[in-house]
Structures are given as C-alpha cells and as structure tokens.
Amino acid sequence: MxxxxxxxxxxxxxxxxxxxxxxxxxxxxxxxxxxxxxxxxxxxxxxxxxxxxxxxxxxxxxxxxxxxxxxxxxxxxxxxxxxxxxxxxxxxxxxxxxxxxxxxxxxxxxxxxxxxxxxxxxxxxxxxxxxxxxxxxxxxxxxxxxxxxxxxxxxxxxxxxxxxxxxxxxxxxxxxxxxxxxxxxxxxxxxxxxxxxxxxxxxHYANEMLQEVERAIQEEEKRLVKSSGNASQDVIRKQAKNNVFKSRTEKSPRKWIKGLFGFAVIAAILAAVAVMLLKLKDGEVITEATVDEETITAPIIKVIEEVTEEVSEVSPSISTIVEVVEDIIQPIVEIPEIIEDYLDKSSDLFEKTFDPWNNFE
Structure with a gap:
C-alpha cells in the first residue's frame, strides 16, 4: 500500500x-x-x-x-x-x-x-x-x-x-x-x-517535535537505502522508524535534551562553563590536573541544581542531568587543548571589553 x-x-x-x-x-x-x-x-x-x-x-x-x-x-x-x-x-x-x-x-x-x-x-x-x-x-x-x-x-x-x-x-x-x-x-x-x-x-498536523522526528527518519532512510539492496520503500520506512525509536529511547537524555530540560537549564550549563573559563587564572597552564571534576563539573552542577529547582515541573531528576553533564565534560577532560583554545579566545575578549569601572572580575 x-x-x-x-x-x-x-x-x-x-x-x-x-x-x-x-x-x-x-x-x-x-x-x-x-x-x-x-x-x-x-x-x-x-x-x-x-x-x-x-x-x-x-x-x-x-x-x-x-x-x-x-x-x-x-x-x-x-x-x-x-x-x-x-x-x-x-x-x-x-x-x-x-x-x-x-x-x-x-x-x-x-x-x-x-x-x-x-x-x-x-x-x-x-x-x-x-x-x-x-x-x-x-x-x-x-x-x-x-x-x-x-x-x-x-x-x-x-x-x-x-x-x-x-x-x-x-x-x-x-x-x-x-x-x-x-x-x-x-x-x-x-x-x-x-x-x-x-x-x-x-x-497534516505538525509541531516542532514531529518535524524533528521526521527529519531523523528521513536521514535514517537515506542511510538504509545504501545498504538495503532491493528492499521496498515501505520496508525501509518501517525500519527507519524502528531505528529512530530505539535511538531516541536509548539515548534520550542526550538526544532530547532541549525538550526535557528546557532552555533555562541549557543556558545555565553554557553560562557556568563561560564563567568558569573567564575565572581561570591568567597564564595558568591547562592540564588534566586542572581540568578535573572540581574545576569544571562541580560548579556546573551547582548552577544546574539551582536552576532545576525553578523548572522542576519539566526537568528530569538531578541524577539524569549529572549523567548528561558528565557526557559533555568527559571529552573536554580527555582533550585539554580545546579548553586552552577557549581560554585564549576568552582572554582576548576580556582584554578588549575590560571596563575598570565595572565590578565584574
């Protein structure tokens, strides 16, 4: 059909x-x-x-x-x-x-x-x-x-x-x-x-979530077409839907982060990272020893906990948020050069925008 x-x-x-x-x-x-x-x-x-x-x-x-x-x-x-x-x-x-x-x-x-x-x-x-x-x-x-x-x-x-x-x-x-x-x-x-x-x-009726899911299904269909031989379009479509469903449920904290956490929590994570980078001492050498949980994960989680209290009706448990943060932080810990690059850019921006009459340090 x-x-x-x-x-x-x-x-x-x-x-x-x-x-x-x-x-x-x-x-x-x-x-x-x-x-x-x-x-x-x-x-x-x-x-x-x-x-x-x-x-x-x-x-x-x-x-x-x-x-x-x-x-x-x-x-x-x-x-x-x-x-x-x-x-x-x-x-x-x-x-x-x-x-x-x-x-x-x-x-x-x-x-x-x-x-x-x-x-x-x-x-x-x-x-x-x-x-x-x-x-x-x-x-x-x-x-x-x-x-x-x-x-x-x-x-x-x-x-x-x-x-x-x-x-x-x-x-x-x-x-x-x-x-x-x-x-x-x-x-x-x-x-x-x-x-x-x-x-x-x-x-048909559509909203943002349905549109996003359909994009994911179409991408999966393209991938399956290359390896499915002579399978019909209906078979490919059905398999693509199943694959997207499994992907969304198995990796939902990461894939659906916007829908589950709300933009407030995401903004809090980004703000915490930015503040942490700007507050690192000038000239400090970035190594695995300095890029640890105490330096990065702890302040981010603290901010998340504060924001989550305000958006608790739409947010998952703190433990779920922590898992996502750890997934985000781990690659940074493993590749400290990325942090060093961000620090250099942040320092340049700080020097260009520094205002001695502003209390921000």
Whole structure:
C-alpha cells in the first residue's frame, strides 16, 4: 500500500474509553489488543495499516497519555513511539470519549491534549463516542452533545465533527435503524476524515517535535537505502522508524535534551562553563590536573541544581542531568587543548571589553 497516500489517524483519550476497540471496529477485525496484561496501567502504542472503504488508513492506538498519575518518565518511551509512528504528523485525530457524563476528569484530558499539542490540533480533530448503546432510543449523538455545555464547546472547537459507535452491541447491521450500525458510522467517520484533510488543504498536523522526528527518519532512510539492496520503500520506512525509536529511547537524555530540560537549564550549563573559563587564572597552564571534576563539573552542577529547582515541573531528576553533564565534560577532560583554545579566545575578549569601572572580575 502506498504510504504517501495513506491517511494517518491518531486515537487519543484516557484509558478505558475504548480506543483499541474503536480501532478494531474501524478495521472490522481484531487487529488491536483489547485485553491487556493483568495489572498493567496501559498498553504500548500500536500502529496498523488497512484499506477501509477504499482508502488507505493507518490507525495509531495510544496508551493513556493523559491519565492521572502517569509520570513523564514512565510515558517517555511511549510518547517517542507515538511520535515516530505518526510522523510527519497525523492527518486526523480522534478524541475518544464514552457516552457518559462529561466530568472534570474529561475536561482535564481535553486540556492536556491541547497543552501537549496546541489549540490548532482541534482543526484536525473529531470527537468519537463509544458505548453508543447508552444513547436513549431514537437519540442521535448531536442531540446528546447538545445536552452538555462542555461537550458542545468541545465539538464546536472540532468543527462540529462527532460520531458514535458501539464496539459491543452494534457489530451487526440493524435493519430497523441504520444509524445504530457500526458499518454506517464507520463510513461516516471515514468521510469526515476526508473532509478534515480537504479543509486543511491536504496537509497534516505538525509541531516542532514531529518535524524533528521526521527529519531523523528521513536521514535514517537515506542511510538504509545504501545498504538495503532491493528492499521496498515501505520496508525501509518501517525500519527507519524502528531505528529512530530505539535511538531516541536509548539515548534520550542526550538526544532530547532541549525538550526535557528546557532552555533555562541549557543556558545555565553554557553560562557556568563561560564563567568558569573567564575565572581561570591568567597564564595558568591547562592540564588534566586542572581540568578535573572540581574545576569544571562541580560548579556546573551547582548552577544546574539551582536552576532545576525553578523548572522542576519539566526537568528530569538531578541524577539524569549529572549523567548528561558528565557526557559533555568527559571529552573536554580527555582533550585539554580545546579548553586552552577557549581560554585564549576568552582572554582576548576580556582584554578588549575590560571596563575598570565595572565590578565584574
């Protein structure tokens, strides 16, 4: 199947709303795992491609990214997996909810979705309700939505797009009521995806992270083409995604430093190095003895610890930061000539900009 013509659809929602079952309903088979291992909080991201009503569709089923109590560290590998699977970006997002009372918990999930992506993401979204058997007899989903101010606001932000399925009771066609038929609802949903793509000029949703991941995948594809022989583009693309995922998760502290630490921490590291270099005594010979942990690592870590207290909500543990700093420092310790070069340049800059009336020393 031509991946360039395939529409990528991302399913989002808290654990237990029926995302995996909805994916199976759309595909018409049991492709996605429903009964997850006992005791597990969620399931790993899964992406599968099928032809649905003549369209190539890739569904990306996600774990409960927005569940209460899930730590960023716990979810990081799955977020990376999700980003690589839907790169360069989803053509449509399905916000999955149950036909039940729209509580503060559901509001919080929607807020987290917008916070994690952007307000613009709703231009590419539709709301899909599961457990359609809970609708009152003869009621359509639009009428149900109209009974809730919160749901009405959400659906309005999604361009008025909403659908309903029932993964348990609507598996067979209902001769007396076409509306309560998954076949009918899936056909309508696929039409809605077509409309979303058309309204967005054939494009897909993208943010900075997705763009960065796509660049990494394309670079990996170029590398694989040289050594893959006669492998198809689809096979190369799949392998490239897997390689990028492994690289991002195995080396995440280094590869994702900007996203995890924030610019404040990076600036602190650079500032600490600059101050340390300028404060080295004039004329001191740079050797391995002087370029040690006490001289370099300790003052940098001290600054990092101070800054991390202010950005603790978005920063990993101090131990993770220390590991990254050690990775940065080690090459400098091994090659002291680099420090000497930086010192010479810093000394020249100091002499040119020295102001005797300034208290800086």
């Amino acid at each position: 031509d991946e360039s013509a395939t529409k990528r659809i991302l399913l989002l929602g808290k654990t237990g709303v029926g995302k995996s079952s909805l994916a199976n309903t759309i595909f018409g088979d049991a492709t996605f795992q429903i009964n997850h291992p006992s005791g597990s909080k969620s399931h790993p991201s899964q992406a599968e491609t099928r032809s649905v009503n003549g369209r190539g569709i890739t569904l990306i089923d996600t774990p409960g990214f927005f569940d209460v109590g899930r730590s960023e560290e716990e979810m990081k590998p799955e977020i990376v997996r999700c980003m690589t699977e839907c790169a360069p970006g989803p053509h449509a997002l399905l916000v999955v909810l149950k036909v039940e009372k729209f509580t503060e918990q559901e509001r919080a999930v929607i807020s987290k979705i917008i916070e994690s992506f952007s307000e613009d993401v709703l231009k590419y979204a539709a709301v899909v309700f599961t457990h359609g058997d809970q609708l009152s007899e003869g009621m359509k989903i639009e009428e149900y939505v109209g009974q809730s101010e919160g749901l009405s606001e959400l659906v309005m932000k999604c361009g008025g797009r909403c659908h309903v399925v029932d993964n348990k009771y609507w598996k067979t066609d209902n001769e007396d009521d076409d509306y309560r038929s998954n076949r009918f609802q899936v056909a309508e949903l696929i039409n809605t995806v077509d409309e979303i793509v058309t309204q967005n000029d054939g494009g």
